Amino acid sequence: MATLPSLTKSALLLACALAAQAAMAVDFRTAARHGVLLYQQPQDSATKLFVVSRGTPLEILAEQGDWLRVRDRQGSLAWAKKADLSATRQVEVLRTSNVHGQADSASPVVFKAEPGLLLNLLDNARNGWLRVKHQSGQEGFIRIEEVWGA
Template identity: 55%
Template structure:
């Protein structure tokens, strides 16, 4: 490799690594029932809607004690940091199969209906998520079958 190409190549590599970290998605879930989402980061602003516990939200920005979030439908709103939990949940997009292991040919444990919220235990980084159903059953679901991971 000739010397004139080294600096541009290093710059391109650095920019690519920065871009991947800048665009990493962050999700959290509502901490309790009755979480209020607002139009602006202040309690005197218009209340948009109220969420149940464990609803996954994408974190877009932080401003003081407030978080700008997006829900599965793309709705943007604000809520207080105290209203989110570090325990992660995902929301099922469509009727989905939960398998015993992280493989399509693994035994089918059960199916989950659209909109069901399930606890996220682990992202295997293989396209499968280890999840826990509210009845205690643990298995693996395809990442494309859920929102919030």
């Protein structure tokens, strides 16, 4: 069995790692205003499926012209106008959760977050913790599995 030269192996491993990282990248945006319409197809004349409120996180699946294919927290698929979505990131709390002062479950609890609460996403350190901010101004860290939209 022939072996690849060391440089070729390294390049191949690097390419695989970069491809895996790109495949795992998830893009989210939030509804820019109250009453954002989501459509069955990427056109104004399409059936309107439902309406979302400002700050609702939506996963971006595809782009077609001025439209984005999105998925909501329940898994519903729809199309949204790009102009109706914002790059400002918010996350939605899935279940009653503690928001800690540090990225450590042993650190003091800053506040409790109830299901459905929208929090501004300040940072994702890629360590399982998200730095978030409540609309009251309180900041802290929440586990990534406690929210949708990260």
